[in-house]
Amino acid sequence: MNEKKLVGEKAAEFVKDGMIVGLGTGSTVYYTLEKIGQMVKEGLQIKGIPTSMATEKLAHEFGIPLTSFKEVTYLDVAIDGADEVDPDLNLIKGGGGALLREKIIAAAANTFIVVADSSKLSAKLGSFRLPVEVIPFGYERTAMQISSIGCVPEMRLSNGNPYITDNHNYIFDCEIPENSQPHKLETVLNMIPGVVENGLFTKMADVIITLDANKKTVLMKEKNKNRIR
């Protein structure tokens, strides 16, 4: 059974006529995009804003019409994947390098839906190294400052060279301290000069679509109503 396909396709049920939809990035939301593409072919009228150049390309392939922040100021719903999800619906994202545009789009969405197969669920965030996007200028010093708050950064590489994001930045994959408080760490990292954004998405997700022990899709919902937009 393909867990990613099950949760990915389930998310498409949240997409209704007339909506502006944030289109996430990755191998799970791929199935959401494919399904939305089918729905568009059957007459669904929506417009999407992609979270990465890879997703923009897929949207074209699947026939999903696109718009941009030049034309709209908010989205009805954003659907995206995650690398790790904790019981409070905090996330680590950015394994695919798309975290910056993903966070801008999630923050602009009235409802933020996350698709995560059961391997992504974790009692505590930190098994997946936290991606932190930094500008190339002064990255050596930015890395020192990231280390000074207890994280262990490693430059992400692609074919032996620094990996370059869609925004022409670098990424450090960081081990985070064991006792980290996700929201505090998210905020403190973003105060370091040179850090553009980090992959902690705390107080943002409204719904996680995942699978129960019987491999049936289930929704984990936000309890605290204290999300940050």
Ligand SMILES: O=C[C@H](O)[C@H](O)[C@H](O)COP(=O)(O)O
């Ligand atoms: O930058 C990539 C995104 O944050 C993805 O949503 C995340 O890495 C999960 O991707 P996948 O569904 O391929 O595991």
